[in-house]
Amino acid sequence: MTTDPATASTTSPEGLATAAALALGDDALVLSHRLAEWAGHAPELEEEVALANIALDLLGQARVLLSLVGDEDELAYLREERAFRNAQLTEQPGGDFAATIVRQLYFSTYQRLLYGRIAAAAGEGTGDGGLGGLAAKAVKEVAYHQDHAEQWTLRLGDGTEESHRRTQAAVDALWRFTGELFQPLPGLDGVDWAELEADWLSSVTAVLDRATLTVPDGPRTGAWRAGAGRQGLHTESFGRMLAEMQHLHRSHPGATW
Amino acid sequence: MTAVTADAHKAPQAYEAVFDAAVAADERIEPRDWMPEAYRATLVRQIAQHAHSEIIGMQPEANWITRAPSLRRKAILMAKVQDEAGHGLYLYSAAETLGASRDELLDKLHSGRQKYSSIFNYPTLTWADVGAIGWLVDGAAITNQVPLCRCSYGPYARAMIRVCKEESFHQRQGYESLLALSRGTPEQHAMAQDAVDRWWWPSLMMFGPPDDESAHSAQSMAWKIKRHSNDELRQRFVDICVPQAKALGLTLPDPDLKWNEERGQHDFGAIDWSEFREVLKGNGPCNEQRITQRRRAHEDGAWVRQAAAAYAAKHREATG
Numbered sequence: 001m002t003t004d005p006a007t008a009s010t011t012s013p014e015g016l017a018t019a020a021a022l023a024l025g026d027d028a029l030v031l032s033h034r035l036a037e038w039a040g041h042a043p044e045l046e047e048e049v050a051l052a053n054i055a056l057d058l059l060g061q062a063r064v065l066l067s068l069v070g071d072e073d074e075l076a077y078l079r080e081e082r083a084f085r086n087a088q089l090t091e092q093p094g095g096d097f098a099a100t101i102v103r104q105l106y107f108s109t110y111q112r113l114l115y116g117r118i119a120a121a122a123g124e125g126t127g128d129g130g131l132g133g134l135a136a137k138a139v140k141e142v143a144y145h146q147d148h149a150e151q152w153t154l155r156l157g158d159g160t161e162e163s164h165r166r167t168q169a170a171v172d173a174l175w176r177f178t179g180e181l182f183q184p185l186p187g188l189d190g191v192d193w194a195e196l197e198a199d200w201l202s203s204v205t206a207v208l209d210r211a212t213l214t215v216p217d218g219p220r221t222g223a224w225r226a227g228a229g230r231q232g233l234h235t236e237s238f239g240r241m242l243a244e245m246q247h248l249h250r251s252h253p254g255a256t257w
Numbered sequence: 258m259t260a261v262t263a264d265a266h267k268a269p270q271a272y273e274a275v276f277d278a279a280v281a282a283d284e285r286i287e288p289r290d291w292m293p294e295a296y297r298a299t300l301v302r303q304i305a306q307h308a309h310s311e312i313i314g315m316q317p318e319a320n321w322i323t324r325a326p327s328l329r330r331k332a333i334l335m336a337k338v339q340d341e342a343g344h345g346l347y348l349y350s351a352a353e354t355l356g357a358s359r360d361e362l363l364d365k366l367h368s369g370r371q372k373y374s375s376i377f378n379y380p381t382l383t384w385a386d387v388g389a390i391g392w393l394v395d396g397a398a399i400t401n402q403v404p405l406c407r408c409s410y411g412p413y414a415r416a417m418i419r420v421c422k423e424e425s426f427h428q429r430q431g432y433e434s435l436l437a438l439s440r441g442t443p444e445q446h447a448m449a450q451d452a453v454d455r456w457w458w459p460s461l462m463m464f465g466p467p468d469d470e471s472a473h474s475a476q477s478m479a480w481k482i483k484r485h486s487n488d489e490l491r492q493r494f495v496d497i498c499v500p501q502a503k504a505l506g507l508t509l510p511d512p513d514l515k516w517n518e519e520r521g522q523h524d525f526g527a528i529d530w531s532e533f534r535e536v537l538k539g540n541g542p543c544n545e546q547r548i549t550q551r552r553r554a555h556e557d558g559a560w561v562r563q564a565a566a567a568y569a570a571k572h573r574e575a576t577g
Contacts, residue, residue, distance in 0.1 A: 044562060059335065063328050072328050155565045257329075257441075
C-alpha cells in the first residue's frame with residue numbers, strides 16, 4: 001500500500017470525503033463481521049437469516065465505501081488496528097443476543113438518521129464524492145435493520161423477567177459507546193451533528209420506553225474521550241478480531257482469491 | 258391438485274387404490290390427500306433429515322466466514338450460509354404439511370433420534386475446503402435433489418425446485434473459487450488439491466449405501482419419492498466431476514478412476530464403507546462437535562424464544 005488513507009491529508013475536499021467514507025466504511029465492515037460471528041449460533045432459524053442478512057447489507061455498504069477510498073481488500077486486510085476509524089460501538093463483541101440487538105438498535109438508528117441526511121444533502125446538490133449515492137441506496141436497507149432491532153428490543157425488554165434483565169444490562173453497558181457517534185466527520189459539512197444527536201436520543205428513548213427499559217443516566221463516553229475509535233483508538237477485543245479476519249489474507253501476500 | 262381426498266364413505270382399500278393410481282399417473286400428492294401411513298412416515302423422516310442437513314451444514318462453512326480472504330469471497334460465503342438457513346426453513350415447512358412440527362423435529366435432531374447428512378461431520382481445515390464443499394458437496398446434493406423436483410409429494414417437490422436454483426448458483430461459485438486457487442500461487446494450488454483429496458470420497462458417500470444394501474430404496478422408488486438408485490446417481494456424479502476436475506487443473510484421489518469405453522461411463526475405485534458406517538454411527542471427526550454446537554445454540558437461545566412468546570401473549574391480551 002503506497003499511502004495510508006487513515007493518515008492521508010484531510011484538507012482537500014477529496015481528502016475530507018475520503019475520511020468520512022473510511023470512517024463509515026469501517027463501521028459497516030466491523031459491525032458486519034461481528035454479526036457474522038452469529039452464523040450457526042442464533043436463537044432461531046429466522047434469526048440466522050435475519051442477522052446474516054443485516055451483516056451482508058453492511059458488508060455491501062463497506063465494500064462501496066472502502067472502494068471510494070482505495071482497494072477494498074488492502075484497506076480491510078492490511079491495515080492494523082490503529083489505522084481503523086470505526087466507532088468503538090461497532091467492534092464490541094456480540095455477547096448474548098440482547099447485547100447484539102441493543103448494539104444494533106443504537107447503531108442502525110444512527111446510521112438511518114445519518115444516511116438520510118447525507119442522501120438528502122446529495123439530492124440538493126451539496127453532497128460529496130460518491131457518498132450520496134451510497135447513502136440513498138443504503139438508507140432503505142438500514143431502515144429494515146432499525147425496524148428489526150426495534151421489534152426485538154420491544155420483545156426482549158417487555159418479554160420475560162430474564163429477557164428484561166439481560167436487555168437492560170446491554171442497554172447500560174453499551175451506552176457509553178454511543179457518544180462518539182456524533183463527533184462530526186470531516187467532509188460531511190451538510191450534517192447538523194447536534195440535531196442528529198438529539199434525533200437519535202429521542203428515537204432511542206422512545207423505543208426503550210416502549211420496551212419498559214430505563215434510559216441510562218450515565219455518561220455517553222467511557223474512559224476514552226468521545227471520538228476515540230474515529231482517531232484509531234480501539235478497545236482490546238478489536239485487535240483479536242482483526243487477527244482472525246486478516247490472518248489468511250496476510251499469510252499469502254499478493255495472492256488473489 | 259387434490260388427487261385423493263379423504264371421504265368417510267370409502268373403504269381403506271379404495272383410498273389405497275386411488276393413491277396408487279395417482280402415483281402411477283405421476284400426479285402430485287398434496288397435504289390433504291389420503292396417503293399410506295408408511296409413505297407419510299418415510300417422507301417426514303427424509304424431509305426432516307434433509308432440513309437438519311441444511312442447518313448442520315451451515316457450521317463447516319460458517320467456520321470460515323470470519324477468516325474469508327477477500328471481501329468478495331466473504332460476501333459470497335455469508336450469502337450462502339444464509340441461504341442454507343432459508344432452505345432449512347422451507348424444508349421444515351414442507352415436513353409440517355405432513356403433521357410434524359418443527360420443534361419436535363429439532364428435538365429429534367438434538368437428541369440424536371434423527372440424522373443429518375454424514376458429509377457435515379468432516380472438518381473444514383483450510384479456506385480451500387469452502388470451495389471444495391461448493392463444488393463437490395453441493396454438486397452431489399444437486400445430483401440428488403434435481404430428481405426430487407419430480408418427487409410424488411407436492412410440497413417437497415416444490416421446495417426442491419427453489420432449493421436447487423440457489424444450490425446451483427452456490428456450486429458455480431464454489432467451482433470458481435477453487436479455480437482461482439488452482440490458478441493462483443503454488444501454495445494456493447496445493448491448498449485446493451489437498452481439499453479435493455479430502456472431500457472427494459466423503460462426497461461420493463453422500464449418495465448413500467450401495468443399492469444392494471439400501472433399506473428404503475425399493476419402496477421409495479415405488480412411491481416415486483426417489484427416482485433413481487443411489488448407485489445410478491453416484492455414477493452420474495462421477496461422470497460429471499471428471500471433466501470438471503480436469504478443467505480445474507486438479508486431480509481426483511482415485512487411482513482406479515478411468516473411462517470405460519464399453520459402458521460409456523467412468524469406472525472408479527471402491528468406497529470405504531466402514532468409514533461411512535462409523536460416521537453414521539456418530540464416530541466421524543466432527544459428529545460430537547456439530548451436535549453440541551447445535552444444541553448449545555438452541556439452549557442458549559431459549560430465553561430469547563421465551564421472551565418473544567411472552568411478548569406476543571401480552572400483546573394479544575392487550576389488543577383483545
